[in-house]
Amino acid sequence: MICLFLFPPKTPTFPINKPSQPMPAKNTLLPSAKLFAFALCFAINTSQAQSTLPTSKPETEGIPAAAIDSFLTAVGQSKHEFHSFMMLRHGKVVAQGWWNPYEAKLRHTLYSCSKSFTSTAIGFAVSEKRLTVNDKVVSFFPDKLPDTIPAHLAALTVKDLLTMSVGQEQDPTFAVASTQEDWVKGFLALPIANKPGTKFLYNSLATFMLSAIVQKVTGQKEVDYLKPRLFEPLGIKGQDWEVNKQGINTGGWGLRVQTEALAKMGQLYLQKGKWQGKQVLPAAWVEEATTAKIDQAPGAPQSKKDSSDWMQGYCYQFWRCRNNAFRADGAFGQYIVVMPDQDAVIAITSESPDMQGELNLVWKYLLPAMQPKPLPANASADKNLDTHLANLKxxxxxxxxxxxxxxxxTVKPNLLNIKAIGINxxxxxxxxxxxxxAETYNLDFATGKWLPGETAMQGPGIVNGAKEDFSILQPYKIVGSYAFTEGxxxxxxxxxxxxxxxxxxxxKFDGKNLTADVGFSYTYGKDHITLQGELAE
Incomplete structure (x- = not known):
């Protein structure tokens, strides 16, 4: 195996929930500390698995297939790079597709979409009377408290964590997660400037604290706690979740599931916690968790709120949307959009620099297309949509x-400590x-196609700077391609x-010299690192 670790000379900082949006009160999380560029490949099957959810024709569920087709065309013409898309209406899949080389059987990093699963874990714990949302956070960690407990820390509740209203002046996630082994103790040591519950501040470490509380009261990591309560009842398999060095799931990020799991999660919440006739999650919790609890931007002009899905109110680790919808979302466009008025769920995985722009496409093409009654069958439109979905790439x-x-x-001294590169x-x-x-690594790329493979080495990501145990994510699946340009x-x-x-x-080759510029997709051309080499004798 070969890997090239990349340490950008100027590390960019990104919000863990979204890279670009008109939300004013969103702070940043973990910048990438190192990225790699190469890895050894192995073959994977690129066929798309069939959904285990019931399926139906769009027109049968009141949606013109042509409208979904137009949505996909608009996505293809946009700056958004979609990886997968599933649309459910009346509990049935009316469209699903994966942009090759992504595929149905693959998991996808959720970033902050993970937070809604953490909220769900809290909901189960509340229903089992293991805790209440009014419990004080300090009560769970008596051995990790500072010598003096300030009044605001003493007053902090589980509900304040759920609503991102801890009261800290800045999101502490990067400062704690990248420098400290014990994140719980680090969080509790931080000053709280504002009365808890009064001021929204996006805070991924607050969600980690919810995960730590779940583990404290159940004796299980939340991914394990959720398995018999959420994942197994919904038929979700293969999930994994990043952990910190103390074995606590990161909570606010780090969950990986298949796209279908996102669709099922959305459908569960749409059905008020009921699944196949059984009440899996209490309906009262679903209602409590998805109704607005705090205004993210008090005082913002109504015109700005009307155009933003980040100013509709924050819930318990869910966001309210325009059009009376709510959602789970994560950085670069990982979405579960639940639309109660339309009885619909939309799941998306992607890499986008404009998450509001992604939602705007949903509101423009899909929302107005949903009709209250079935539409006449349209075999031609259905065939066109099926063809489009099958050929996404x-x-x-x-x-x-x-x-x-x-x-x-031979490579000149560099931050990567790369000494030599061979190209054959x-x-x-x-x-x-x-x-x-002292190591030599090897990998292959194909020309004109994606060559699939895997590596044990970590790939690029905005949480790489955290003190985590990333080994549970290995091996990482990759695909590679190469080409020589006319230049x-x-x-x-x-x-x-x-x-x-x-x-x-x-x-770039200039006589005996090599210049290798490495760019990272999530910086959208704003950052890269350059290696300089010369032909070995």
Missing amino acids: LAPLSGSDKGTFNQNF IKDGICHISLKKD KELQLKLRYIESPHTETIIC
């Missing part, structure tokens, strides 16, 4: 494969060998297909 790199190419380069191209495969410290630059693209992210490497 993200194109691999295209260009010349340059035939045979074999060169080795033969029969449409680009083989990279890389010497880093004789070697381009390599590596997708981490259980995350939103991609790396692009551009190698």
